[in-house]
Amino acid sequence: MYDVVIKGGMVVDTKRCTCRIGNVGITADKITYTGNDEITGHREIDAAGKYVCPGFIDVHSHVDGDDYAGMLSACQGITTTVGGNCGLSPVDMPEWFESQDGGFFMNQLMFVGHSFSLREAVGLTDPYMPADDRQIEQMEMLAAKALENGACGISFGLDYSPGASLKEVRRLCQVCAKYQKVAAVHTRLFTDKDLNSLYEMINVAKSTGVRLLISHFVYQYGNGSMREALDIVERARLEGIDVWIDSGMYTDWSTYIGTESYSPDVIRDNGYVLGDFIVADGAFAGRRMNQEIYTYLRAHAPEVSVICFTGKKEEIYMALNQPYAMPSTDAGAYAKGEGHPQIAGTYPKFFTEMVRERRDLDMATAVYKASALPAKLFGLENKGCIAPDMDADIVIVDLDRLKDRAAFPHIGAPDATPEGIDTVIVSGGIVVDDGVFTHTKSGRCMKI
Secondary structure (H helix, E strand, O other): OEEEEEEEEEEEEOOOOEEEEEEEEEEOOEEEEEEOOOOOEEEEEEOOOOEEEEOEEEOOOOOOOOHHHHHHHHHOOEEEEEEOOOOOOOOOHHHHHHHOOOOEOOEEEEOEEHHHHHHHHOOOOOOOOOOOHHHHHHHHHHHHHHHHOOOOEEEEEOOOOOOOOHHHHHHHHHHHHHOOOEEEEEOOOOOOOOOHHHHHHHHHHHHHOOEEEEOOHHHHHOOOOHHHHHHHHHHHHHOOOOEEEEEOOOOOEEEEOOOHHHOHHHHHHHOOOHHHEEEOOOOOOOOEOOHHHHHHHHHHOOOOEEEEOOOOOHHHHHHHOOOOEEEOOOOOOOOOOOOOOHHHHHHHHHHHHHHHHOOOOOHHHHHHHHOHHHHHHHOOOOOOOOOOOOEOOEEEEOOOOOEOOOOOOOOOOOOOOOEOEEEEEEOOEEEEEOOEEOOOOOEOEOOO
């Protein structure tokens, strides 16, 4: 008898990108049976009329162990999250992993970040100041130590440290390549029409051989530059450069008001209008920005998150239809009722819009992009597929009922959980049961 049995669902085969009706048996934290035999379990789940999918792997997140953010991600079907993105992470990896020993709602991977964390660790607090040779050497040593201790790669948030030199970026990418891990990059945009930022990182990948993941691609290049940006990526891939992209389901991005992304110069150079910004959290949550609020937050509350409404929606689909693209949330930690709807709505939107409504992707291909493709990128050999001996990370989705309920904070609740993601299993533990979050912390920190 199995611990958990899933009966009669459409089991998604991410190796062949097909679906078939079958049963799945789970013992402890592993899948131990797939097929059509009649099997029994201590817990049996009727999945008739629903899709049984390998758990979704979110390659760009800022959940980083936060319980409320983790709950919202799990309710989307995310069973593994990659944190420490955009250059903001722990530097002491053993300390981080030890802090998570009690388990979590999902499995977690962690980058070591350059643009905030490594730079600050070597005394660089001015985002416009390049590292000197001694500081570069110190960052190399710290990064190597983090990678040796289980970090999944190095993340860069070059938009937040515009003065970081190409030399320091290249040297750290060489370290990342040496350990055969991923470099994830929020590129150095001077305006939202800037493609030099993309060329810069493609050239770094070419010269170092690092595996490159361009972060939240639509937020970077989704305001009229998407086709040109994708052409750059595709030419690079044809040349043998190992480059991939991730993207959410929104064009409207958010970050801390105190970062360089919201400096007066950036607002001027991009032609942004303060009235197109909505405050995502804090005392002004849901308020439309004006000069008084902007000045106050920049001076007194720099860690408040603000949403910039921009971009062209069609470019979301253009990006995520590419075979080298995978969905991601860019989710972060917010108080209840606050934030950007990506924290609760990304994966429901991905499947409802791109599969059910637009039919850009069939269900099996969409699941592959959300699970097996990121597993391949990070070398997670036991994830991304429903088969014996694979990790028991499983999501049961009722595509007909699936509904994204998250809204922008001036309209509704950004943290409204979806309908139709009925069961989420992480390492054999049921984290979402018949649509109800169970608080089960069966997820693990993964050192790779």
